[in-house]
Amino acid sequence: MSMGNSFQRTSIKAIPPERGAFPLDLEGLCKEPFKAYMECMHKQKGGEHKACRDLSKAYIQCRMNTKLMEPDSFENIGFGDKKSSPSISKADAASAEKSKPAESSTS
Amino acid sequence: MLYIASVIIGFIGLSYAAVPLYKIICTDTGLDGTAKNLSGQKFDPATMKPVAGSKPIRIRFQSSLSDSMKWKFTPQTKEITLVPGETALAFYTAENPTDEDIVGISTYSVVPGRAAQYFNKIQCFCFEEQKLAAHEEVDMPVFFYIDPEFAYDPYMKDVREITLHYTFFRSKYQ
Numbered sequence: 205m206s207m208g209n210s211f212q213r214t215s216i217k218a219i220p221p222e223r224g225a226f227p228l229d230l231e232g233l234c235k236e237p238f239k240a241y242m243e244c245m246h247k248q249k250g251g252e253h254k255a256c257r258d259l260s261k262a263y264i265q266c267r268m269n270t271k272l273m274e275p276d277s278f279e280n281i282g283f284g285d286k287k288s289s290p291s292i293s294k295a296d297a298a299s300a301e302k303s304k305p306a307e308s309s310t311s
Numbered sequence: 312m313l314y315i316a317s318v319i320i321g322f323i324g325l326s327y328a329a330v331p332l333y334k335i336i337c338t339d340t341g342l343d344g345t346a347k348n349l350s351g352q353k354f355d356p357a358t359m360k361p362v363a364g365s366k367p368i369r370i371r372f373q374s375s376l377s378d379s380m381k382w383k384f385t386p387q388t389k390e391i392t393l394v395p396g397e398t399a400l401a402f403y404t405a406e407n408p409t410d411e412d413i414v415g416i417s418t419y420s421v422v423p424g425r426a427a428q429y430f431n432k433i434q435c436f437c438f439e440e441q442k443l444a445a446h447e448e449v450d451m452p453v454f455f456y457i458d459p460e461f462a463y464d465p466y467m468k469d470v471r472e473i474t475l476h477y478t479f480f481r482s483k484y485q
Contacts (some may be wrong), residue, residue, distance in 0.1 A: 221432040222354040225439040228449050238450050242387055242402065250388035251369060253399050260400040262453070271435070281433060282359030282398030282456060 223274060226267070233270040237263040257283075345406065352378040354431060358459050361397040371474040372401055372453075379408050380481045383441065387450070391428045396459040398433065402476060403451045407443035414482040422474045429461040430473065440482045 229235070241263050244256035251271060253260070261283050267273035340432065372386035387402035407413050417437045421427035436451040443449060453475070461467050 219428070219431070220438060221435045223434040226434050226436050226452055226454075227438070228441055228443075228451070229447055231446060235450070236464070238402065241400070245388055251388075251392040253391050253393060257445075262316075263400065267452075279455070280356040282356070284356070284360075284394075 209248055219220075227272050229270075229272055234266040234272065237266045312407050314338070316328045342413070345408050354433065358406040359396060359398050359456055360424040360459070361393075362395045362459045362462040364395075365394045365459075366471070368395070368457060368461075368470070369397075369472045370401070370457075371472060372403070372476060374403060375476065375478045377478065377480040378381060380415060380479050381413060382407050382415060382479055384477070386477075395457040395461040397427070398456040399455045401455070401475075403436075403453070404448065405439045405441075405443060405451055405479065407482055408447060412442060414440050415479045416440045416482045417474060417477050417479045419477045421475065424468060425469050425472050426457075426461070426465065429458040429464075430475065437477065 216282065231240075240246065241256055241259040244259050248255060261278065264273065264278075264281070264283075266274040315426055340349070366465055370388065370391045374384045374386050376382060376384055383404075383406040387404050388400075391399050393399050401416055405415070416439070419428045419435075419437050433454045435453040435455070441449075441451075455475075457473070461470075
């Protein structure tokens with residue numbers, strides 16, 4: 205499997221999900237965040253999901269709260285760079301903070 | 312004589328070593344279109360950042376059932392547009408309209424096949440048996456992202472659309 209791969213274009217092996225399977229939400233504990241997210245998604249054209257990202261975060265938070273998902277920090281699942289307000293991202297705020305101590309050290 | 316023998320053995324050894332050596336050189340430099348291992352680990356949180364400047368890809372979601380499977384199974388999110396490295400949440404809904412409990416198990420396929428290696432599912436509902444009691448309905452999420460390596464693979468340049476297709480089969484009888 206590993207030796208011949210560099211000469212093959214397609215790999216047919218199925219990759220299992222990183223964190224396994226989601227337990228089924230049979231009691232509908234996270235039904236409300238799900239509905240809110242889906243309403244937002246239905247309004248979007250062409251599958252644009254950026255506007256609904258906070259709602260998907262809320263759904264995942266609900267899953268973590270109801271033990272339907274292993275709790276983890278949001279940075280580890282790709283939500284680290286976004287704050288709830290889209291105006292200032294964490295990266296911009298961090299770089300702004302970085303430049304300040306640099307100026308004070310040179311003076 | 313010994314010298315010739317050692318040269319022969321040396322070359323045989325080199326030819327055996329060539330395969331992993333080529334693999335290391337090609338994956339490190341991305342030579343000839345081999346997928347690079349930028350950060351090493353596939354699900355490294357560092358890879359779950361949108362690749363700046365990459366072209367958006369449309370992910371379509373489809374569903375089907377095997378003949379003996381009496382569930383209703385449809386995608387809620389029919390399509391999602393995103394860039395490599397961006398995580399997204401998609402949903403399917405499954406319903407058991409019958410009077411008996413049914414256990415199902417799903418498989419999935421990714422089209423085009425050459426993009427399948429970049430479709431990283433963080434968590435989903437596949438590979439494990441799922442039981443729906445009579446008249447039960449449930450939402451099934453798929454939390455995924457396209458590996459940022461996708462943006463650097465020249466063989467993926469023409470791939471603008473990826474389709475994820477889930478099929479539910481009936482599992483064992485109870």
